[in-house]
Amino acid sequence: MKRYAVFGQPVLHSLSPRIHKAFAQQLGIDLDYTAIECAPGDFDGTLSSFARSGGDGANVTLPHKQRAAELCNLLSNRAKKAGAVNTLIKHEGGWLGDNTDGIGLIRDLTGRHGLDLRERRTLMLGAGGAARGVAPALLEAGIGELFIVNRDAQKADALSDLLGDPGRVHTRYMQDLGELGEFDLIVNATSAARHGALPTLPMTLFGPRSAAIDLSYGEAAVPFLAWARALGVRDFVDGLGMLVEQAAESFFLWHGQRPDTDAVYAALNERNATLMTAD
Numbered sequence: 711m712k713r714y715a716v717f718g719q720p721v722l723h724s725l726s727p728r729i730h731k732a733f734a735q736q737l738g739i740d741l742d743y744t745a746i747e748c749a750p751g752d753f754d755g756t757l758s759s760f761a762r763s764g765g766d767g768a769n770v771t772l773p774h775k776q777r778a779a780e781l782c783n784l785l786s787n788r789a790k791k792a793g794a795v796n797t798l799i800k801h802e803g804g805w806l807g808d809n810t811d812g813i814g815l816i817r818d819l820t821g822r823h824g825l826d827l828r829e830r831r832t833l834m835l836g837a838g839g840a841a842r843g844v845a846p847a848l849l850e851a852g853i854g855e856l857f858i859v860n861r862d863a864q865k866a867d868a869l870s871d872l873l874g875d876p877g878r879v880h881t882r883y884m885q886d887l888g889e890l891g892e893f894d895l896i897v898n899a900t901s902a903a904r905h906g907a908l909p910t911l912p913m914t915l916f917g918p919r920s921a922a923i924d925l926s927y928g929e930a931a932v933p934f935l936a937w938a939r940a941l942g943v944r945d946f947v948d949g950l951g952m953l954v955e956q957a958a959e960s961f962f963l964w965h966g967q968r969p970d971t972d973a974v975y976a977a978l979n980e981r982n983a984t985l986m987t988a989d
């Protein structure tokens with residue numbers, strides 16, 4: 711039986727084992743997929759033991775995505791552009807790293823939710839591993855200007871440099887959000903709500919045509935999306951669909967087959983829908 715795992719901290723709540731097992735069942739593939747919790751200092755060693763004990767591939771989530779990219783001896787173009795890896799594929803010489811977060815988000819927004827991203831003036835809050843994965847994909851999907859705002863401004867600058875598109879990509883300080891005007895697309899790529907501390911955002915960011923996207927899902931997505939909804943935003947999307955789509959792309963990289971994502975998304979979204987409509 712082939713062995714896969716998701717590495718992160720915290721990760722025991724992760725839906726990835728459930729999603730990959732559902733895909734495997736659909737396609738008649740026999741696999742084991744577990745969640746492995748490890749602190750940043752233990753990541754290298756835990757991943758090596760996993761590989762030595764027969765691990766065939768892995769997903770990587772916060773806070774290990776950038777370290778995972780450094781440990782790979784081969785990187786896909788998507789991973790190079792992101793400087794972060796969420797999918798590891800074992801090969802003879804070590805790990806090939808890829809990043810499926812960006813394509814996962816774009817497939818969910820355009821395919822499942824029917825959003826046209828072209829020329830949208832975009833604000834991205836956050837510059838961590840997830841932001842690194844989705845920013846190049848948003849630019850490729852044809853958004854207009856991209857403003858990156860992060861609590862640690864140096865990380866926003868580093869991401870902007872990596873993107874290498876100074877005509878379209880700008881960074882701003884958190885305290886200057888009130889001067890940036892209205893955005894057509896606002897992506898919350900922070901993990902702030904996990905710690906119960908969504909940054910204070912000015913109401914002027916949203917207009918009637920804005921869409922609000924939170925890469926988190928479940929309870930962590932509620933504060934930002936509920937706030938956007940209260941301001942009259944009609945298009946709001948949480949990260950559950952992205953999670954399922956990025957998993958499907960990892961699954962394809964490992965097994966060469968594409969699962970049906972709609973059935974898996976629908977099953978997971980039942981509980982989620984209850985959270986999002988609760989007043």
Ligand code: NDP
Pocket residue numbers: 771772773775811814835836837838839840841860861862863865899900901902904905907908909925926927930949950952953954956
């Ligand atoms: P990282 O730890 O790499 O980055 C966290 C980001 O959140 C950083 O930009 C950090 O800012 C910011 N942040 C954390 N706390 C606060 C706060 N209190 N106020 C303001 N900013 C804060 O995490 P990831 O980028 O991997 O994940 C970010 C979110 O995206 C998570 O909620 C995760 O669950 C979600 N995600 C969803 C996926 C999906 O498929 N739907 C895939 C990947 C991630 P700073 O740099 O200043 O510390």
